Amino acid sequence: xxxxxxxxxxxxxxxxxxxxxxxxxxxxxxxxxxxxxxxxxxxxxxxxxxxxxxxxxxxxxxxxxxxxxxxxxxxxxxxxxxxxxxxxxxxxxxxxxxxxxxxxxxxxxxxxxxxxxxxxxxxxxxxxxxxxxxxxxxxxxxxxxxxxxxxxxxxxxxxxxxxxxxxxxxxxxxxxxxxxxxxxxxxxxxxxxxxxxxxx
Amino acid sequence: xxxxxxxxxxxxxxxxxxxxxxxxxxxxxxxxxxxxxxxxxxxxxxxxxxxxxxxxxxxxxxxxxxxxxxxxxxxxxxxxxxxxxxxxxxxxxxxxx
Numbered sequence: 001x002x003x004x005x006x007x008x009x010x011x012x013x014x015x016x017x018x019x020x021x022x023x024x025x026x027x028x029x030x031x032x033x034x035x036x037x038x039x040x041x042x043x044x045x046x047x048x049x050x051x052x053x054x055x056x057x058x059x060x061x062x063x064x065x066x067x068x069x070x071x072x073x074x075x076x077x078x079x080x081x082x083x084x085x086x087x088x089x090x091x092x093x094x095x096x097x098x099x100x101x102x103x104x105x106x107x108x109x110x111x112x113x114x115x116x117x118x119x120x121x122x123x124x125x126x127x128x129x130x131x132x133x134x135x136x137x138x139x140x141x142x143x144x145x146x147x148x149x150x151x152x153x154x155x156x157x158x159x160x161x162x163x164x165x166x167x168x169x170x171x172x173x174x175x176x177x178x179x180x181x182x183x184x185x186x187x188x189x190x191x192x193x194x195x196x197x198x199x200x
Numbered sequence: 201x202x203x204x205x206x207x208x209x210x211x212x213x214x215x216x217x218x219x220x221x222x223x224x225x226x227x228x229x230x231x232x233x234x235x236x237x238x239x240x241x242x243x244x245x246x247x248x249x250x251x252x253x254x255x256x257x258x259x260x261x262x263x264x265x266x267x268x269x270x271x272x273x274x275x276x277x278x279x280x281x282x283x284x285x286x287x288x289x290x291x292x293x294x295x296x297x
Contacts, residue, residue: 026242034239055245137231184224
């Protein structure tokens with residue numbers, strides 16, 4: 001069980017399905033859960049929908065929470081697992097719609113494509129000068145492999161310990177560290193290329 | 201890979217990790233990425249739970265609010281105002297000859 005008596009009492013109230021305790025839980029964690037999901041998925045509407053789903057799952061499963069991990073760690077584990085499922089679902093949907101567009105492309109005459117593609121891609125110099133660092137970093141994080149992005153966000157944005165990250169992701173400590181190392185290198189390189197200068 | 205029994209290699213690896221961590225965190229700070237996002241999920245979560253539990257949870261309006269304290273205070277003040285009004289309306293009639 002939790003060492004903190006306040007947290008233990010709070011968990012007991014949650015187990016008893018005390019609605020006011022659950023309201024407090026949502027208020028306490030909504031920003032962090034939403035922020036984490038927003039960075040993992042990259043879409044506000046999806047992140048908000050999924051964050052609500054996380055709390056519904058917490059409400060349903062609180063009876064099975066044994067208190068071996070911290071409550072926050074357990075909630076983040078649910079969030080990370082749901083985000084993995086949603087990311088797969090979104091990727092499948094994108095692939096399906098891509099198949100659909102590929103088909104359309106085969107059927108459409110070439111002159112029909114002229115207006116829809118011309119001028120869409122900005123020149124690199126315009127891109128860099130027009131973008132703020134925040135956008136560059138957000139984009140660079142979004143382009144990381146999902147498994148790297150996950151550990152980078154948990155460690156460097158959410159400030160979690162290696163042990164917590166290992167519990168949340170179900171990875172071994174060593175794997176967390178090596179993924180984090182590669183994630184940081186990838187991010188640093190991507191940002192340096194985008195802004196055209198060395199960092200750190 | 202680092203030899204687990206080699207303390208020098210271990211220290212070097214830790215130092216290199218620290219440098220790397222500081223570089224990335226400085227990027228994140230400059231990009232203001234470590235700020236929290238404004239969001240209000242409570243009503244949506246309560247609605248989902250109410251629907252999925254078929255009204256077993258969050259069925260009444262009181263439990264749907266974050267804290268009912270302000271509602272209690274407003275209701276009490278309203279009752280006091282009504283009592284005072286009733287008192288002043290009835291007073292003349294009681295003291296009338």
